[in-house]
Amino acid sequence: MANVAVANESNFDLLESYFKKYPDVPKETTIKQHLLSLGHWFSDAALNAAEGALVKSYRLFSYDLIPMSAFKRNEHRRVPEHFVVMGGPYNLAPVAIQTSLSPDSPYLIDVVDGRLVLTTDGHVIADIRFPKTPTYYAGSLPDGTPYHEIVAFATFITIFRNCQYWGAKEECKFCDINENARQMKLSRDFTLKAPVKSVADVVKVAEAVTADADKHNVARPGFLVSGGTITKTLHGKTETEFYGEYLRALKASNGKPRITFEVNARPREDMQFYKDAGADAIHLNMECWDRKLFEWINPGKANRIGWDNWVRWMCDAVEVFGTGLVQPSYVAGVEMARPHGFNSIAEAVKSTSDGFEFLMSRGIFPRPQQWRREPATALVKEAEQPPVPLDFYILLIRNWYETYDKHRAILPKFGTRKPGLLPERNLLGPVHGAYGDFALIVDKLHPADVLDQINRNSVPYENLEVDARVS
DSSP: TTSSOTTTOOHHHHHHHHHHOOSOHHHHHHHHHHHHOOOOOHHHHHHHHHHBBBBBOOOOOOOOOGGGOOOOOOOOSBBEEEEEEEEEETTTTEEEEOOOOOOOOOEEEEETTTTTEEEEETEEEEEOOOOOOOOOOOOOOSSSOOOTTBBTTTTEEEEBSSOOOOOOTTTTOOOOHHHHHHHHHHHHHHOOOSBOOOHHHHHHHHHHHHHHHTTTTTOOOOOEOOOOOSSOOOBBOOOOHHHHHHHHHHSSSSOOOOOEEEOOOOHHHHHHHHHHHTSSEEEOBBBBSSSHHHHHHHHHHHHHOOOHHHHHHHHHHHHOTTTTTTTEEEEEEEGGGGTTTTTHHHHHHHHHHHHHHHHTTBBBOOEEEEEOOOOOOOOHSOOOOOOHHHHHHHHHHHHHHHHHHHHHHOOOSSSSOOSSSSHHHHHOOOOSSSSHHHHHTTOOOOOTTTTHHHHHTTTSSSSOOOOOOOO
């Protein structure tokens, strides 16, 4: 494949070749896309350096390329939720990257000469920062559940940890939400047992997060409310009734937070219901634009809602929420999944790029996120899934930016947010995809003090004990 080093070619040489092949694409986004696609690993020294960092939450999916049962060093309770790549020999602008563990990756986070760095083939290619744990992470509910299992990284609230799209005929084939919940339970390293978080607990912790932000004199958080699909009822409530209760309670809590809500596409009247209940923006995650692939990748969504309804209802939702506030995610890379995906990079890129044009021209803001190839997903179980060619990701994100630039007048603006409890999540692009970083870097939108903000809010990253062992 185009993004895997061939015989006599190192990954370092491969990366250098991509910098030369696509000189108009920021090196930062090329590196980030490769790290998300291939995963990365941590040396023993890097794991030790992560003490006190924001620990990975496994809040929804695993995002790892190996199962939790394969970990030998308790990695799932030690690695950071995300990290920042910056500086180094390429003088990289900072980009935040979601942790995706793979011991087979050519990328190793390590300690070299006392500094926390990213390496490949023995070459240091960037400096690394791990974010400090927010104060509210130390809190617990009366039953012992840590606050951070209710609200992850000061933002993300997974209300329902399972999904009622069950089995091969319903589950999205890229998704491991149900398997992730199972492996978390089997590990016995996570406190939260019930698949549903109570309204009272969610509000209590959300208010603690807001109080934490006020104490540190930073921007109050907005919350992203998510959870699995409810096909019939849950606790005697339909999907709209169930999630609507949480939206209303959060919006009425201290701070009156901005709420982004992830849910299935539904008719306009349901969109209005969510808006009235407290949602300010909505993620109608379509996952894949191509009609045939949508039906294969998302059988439950295709059978119960359908491609035509999904697209029509996204357009209707713009009339409810406003331009730029309907923000579906796309799992970039599943376009080339075996055995039914596109065989050529050009066809795959064109298909999703056509979708970007259709959506952005109508005030819908698509968010391409990297496919992670988690081992417990149907796609990986059903066929061998080699890494998606890096050329696909580079060409797709470049097309995304060009389309965004064309329609940016009616879409969200980058570079306008203020530092929060985790400034790298406010001031940098999303951790799960490179689209925001591309815009921030090309348009030169980082605040002047962005490096100081990140350094101040990171665990120690220099003058560290050197330990070159890798487990």
